[in-house]
Amino acid sequence: MTVQDAVAVQALAERLSPEFQLGVASAAFQIEGALSAGGRGPSGWDAFAEKPGSIMDGHSPAVACDHYNRAPEDVELMRSLGIDSYRFSISWPRIQPDGSGPFNSDGLDFYDRLIDQLLAAGISPMATLYHWDTPLPLEHRGGWLNRATAERFAEYSAAAGKRFGDRVSQWVTLNEPVSVTLNGYALGLHAPGRDLLFDALPSVHHQLLGHGLAVQALRAEAVTGTVGVTNLHSPVRPASGSVTDRFLAHLFDLVLNRVYADPILLGSYPKPPLLARPWFRSLGKISDADLANIHQPLDFYGLNYYYPVKVATGHGNGDSPGGASESMLKMPFHLAGFPEYATTGFGWPVAPDHLGVLLRELKDRYGNALPPLYITESGASFPEPEHVSGPIADAERISYLAAHLGTALDATAPGGIAEDVELLGYYVWTLMDNFEWAAGYSQRFGLVHVDFDTQVRTPKDSYYWYQALSRARKS
Numbered sequence: 358m359t360v361q362d363a364v365a366v367q368a369l370a371e372r373l374s375p376e377f378q379l380g381v382a383s384a385a386f387q388i389e390g391a392l393s394a395g396g397r398g399p400s401g402w403d404a405f406a407e408k409p410g411s412i413m414d415g416h417s418p419a420v421a422c423d424h425y426n427r428a429p430e431d432v433e434l435m436r437s438l439g440i441d442s443y444r445f446s447i448s449w450p451r452i453q454p455d456g457s458g459p460f461n462s463d464g465l466d467f468y469d470r471l472i473d474q475l476l477a478a479g480i481s482p483m484a485t486l487y488h489w490d491t492p493l494p495l496e497h498r499g500g501w502l503n504r505a506t507a508e509r510f511a512e513y514s515a516a517a518g519k520r521f522g523d524r525v526s527q528w529v530t531l532n533e534p535v536s537v538t539l540n541g542y543a544l545g546l547h548a549p550g551r552d553l554l555f556d557a558l559p560s561v562h563h564q565l566l567g568h569g570l571a572v573q574a575l576r577a578e579a580v581t582g583t584v585g586v587t588n589l590h591s592p593v594r595p596a597s598g599s600v601t602d603r604f605l606a607h608l609f610d611l612v613l614n615r616v617y618a619d620p621i622l623l624g625s626y627p628k629p630p631l632l633a634r635p636w637f638r639s640l641g642k643i644s645d646a647d648l649a650n651i652h653q654p655l656d657f658y659g660l661n662y663y664y665p666v667k668v669a670t671g672h673g674n675g676d677s678p679g680g681a682s683e684s685m686l687k688m689p690f691h692l693a694g695f696p697e698y699a700t701t702g703f704g705w706p707v708a709p710d711h712l713g714v715l716l717r718e719l720k721d722r723y724g725n726a727l728p729p730l731y732i733t734e735s736g737a738s739f740p741e742p743e744h745v746s747g748p749i750a751d752a753e754r755i756s757y758l759a760a761h762l763g764t765a766l767d768a769t770a771p772g773g774i775a776e777d778v779e780l781l782g783y784y785v786w787t788l789m790d791n792f793e794w795a796a797g798y799s800q801r802f803g804l805v806h807v808d809f810d811t812q813v814r815t816p817k818d819s820y821y822w823y824q825a826l827s828r829a830r831k832s
Contacts, residue, residue: 358825366822369759370829372766378481378782379827380442381435381804382734384488384532386418387791389448391425395463398454401496402489402794405548416797422789423812428471430814434805435788436478438820439827443480444733444784445471446488446532447521449513456492457509460516472524483733483784484521485529485587486514486571489537489548496549501537501560501567511570515578522580529659529733530571533589534564534617540679546795552684555636558616562640562647565620569651587659587733588617591678592715596669596693605690606668608633613666613678616640618719622726624652657781659733660719662761665711669693680795701757702738702800709760713768716775729779735761736786738793738800741817749806749817758785758819785823789814 358366373379386402406412424431435443449456452464468484475482487510495506514530540547542557551557568586575584593610595602607630615627625648629637666678673691675681685691698706720727737757741749762783768775790803798809804820807813 358821362822363825365759366825367829369763369766370826372763372770373830376781378441378731378784379823379830380440380444380481380483380782380784381438381788382444382784382786383424383446383788383791384485385446385448385451386421386488386490387787387793388422388424388789389451390419390421390423392419394425395451395467396454396461397448397464398450398456398461399493400448400450400490401493401500401548402491404493404496405550408550411550412795413797413799416792416799418792420809420812421792422807422809425467427812428467429474431788432471432474432478432480434814434816435475435480438804438824439831440823441481441827442483442526442782442784443475443788444483444485444527444529446485446490447517448490449487449510450490450492453513453516454492456495456506457512465520468521472521476524481526482524483527483529484517484525485532486510486517487530487567488532489541491548500542500549501563502542502557504563504566507563507567507570510567511574514571515574518575518578518580522575522578522582525580525582527582527657527731528575528580528584530568530575530584530586531564532587533661534561534568535589535613536679537564539612539677544677544679544682544684546677546679546682552682554684554687555612556639558637558639559641561616562643565617565651566647568621569653572653572655573650583656585655585657585659585728585731586621587661589661589663589734590614590618590715590719591662591664591666592711592718593666593668596667599670601670602668604630604632605670608636609666609668609690615722618723620648620651621655622652622658622723622728624648655728657731658728659731660715661734661786662712662715662732663735663737664705665695665708665715667693667695702740703796705737707737707757707760709757709764712761712764713774716765716768716778716780720775720778727778729781731782731784732761732765732780733784734786735783736802738802741790741801741806743798744808744810745806745815749815751817751819754804754817754819755822758823
């Protein structure tokens with residue numbers, strides 16, 4: 358690291374309060390592997406990955422990063438990194454293979470060991486209960502289109518709270534319900550591969566109901582940690598000032614942002630414009646009891662931010678936030694680009710300034726109902742070799758992380774655009790390269806390079822940058 362880089366790291370570290378948490382995030386399905394080991398049952402993602410053409414280049418998640426067998430090595434990487442907190446997910450089918458009925462002692466023991474290893478390393482565990490791996494028997498019964506899945510999720514959450522509730526510092530009920538609905542049930546890009554468009558909206562309600570029931574289940578188990586939820590949010594902009602562009606951008610903002618956060622934080626669904634109400638008919642009439650269950654007091658709200666979205670009238674090339682989808686061609690709008698920004702390996706615009714705008718919008722929209730925030734995911738993929746034999750220079754990732762963390766701190770500092778937002782921490786996505794869902798192993802987000810043939814872990818320059826930031830903050 359150059360003297361100039363060290364000065365920049367020190368300047369960024371000096372802006373972090375002692376209580377601000379620096380962390381990394383991961384997801385069980387993307388890193389654990391061992392899909393048939395220790396009594397783990399299949400998930401909807403296992404079945405989806407077996408369908409020809411579902412995963413880029415036919416990549417298999419069967420081994421992934423082999424974290425199930427290499428957790429102590431990965432915890433040691435985190436200990437050396439110097440982070441405060443690790444956000445991981447608990448695999449529902451690993452601890453309850455059928456999604457109902459008996460719990461798997463081997464799976465429970467795995468997370469017991471992981472949590473204890475984290476605590477021994479001085480790392481606070483943040484556990485996500487659902488990061489997309491629905492047990493396959495539940496998916497066969499409709500998955501999140503079936504109301505019963507919410508009830509099964511509450512039972513699973515209670516069991517996790519009972520077993521781990523004395524040691525987990527923060528609980529996240531759901532990760533990105535918007536991605537599950539949009540990519541999994543509306544556009545067919547992710548598991549379970551349904552392309553229902555607006556008829557996928559019942560999966561929104563059932564996820565949110567599952568969230569609310571899970572919050573109550575955790576608190577009934579008297580967990581000692583705080584409780585929240587995490588969702589992906591993007592500021593949505595019209596491509597022009599035309600009436601149709603503005604109308605369609607408002608509509609997309611509803612399905613991307615507000616149908617999730619409004620019920621959780623305000624206790625009601627947003628009312629769609631009159632012309633769009635037929636598209637929202639599948640949500641049906643929502644009972645007051647359901648809304649009360651969803652609208653639970655939260656200790657924090659998790660924000661995953663990657664990029665802004667621009668909406669234009671007319672059919673495009675099928676692009677959606679999750680990739681190219683033929684179903685998007687049926688819609689009267691498309692996503693326009695941001696030519697003024699550089700892009701990541703996924704083609705996403707690198708737009709840290711929109712993060713500050715998003716924080717302001719969330720506070721304006723929800724006011725005092727907005728709990729303290731964690732940025733629970735922030736990161737980028739860039740092209741990198743599959744095999745390496747030495748240091749990995751990833752200056753683009755360092756620049757990305759520094760800019761996004763810096764923007765979040767600027768926005769929430771006194772005099773910042775979102776100075777009234779309480780920001781508690783920042784979690785990098787992700788610790789190590791992993792199975793990136795439908796993109797297979799083609800997109801590398803990690804601070805640590807993984808050779809998927811040998812499972813050798815090699816820290817990248819961004820790892821040492823984040824390590825230096827953590828050490829500078831604590832010095």
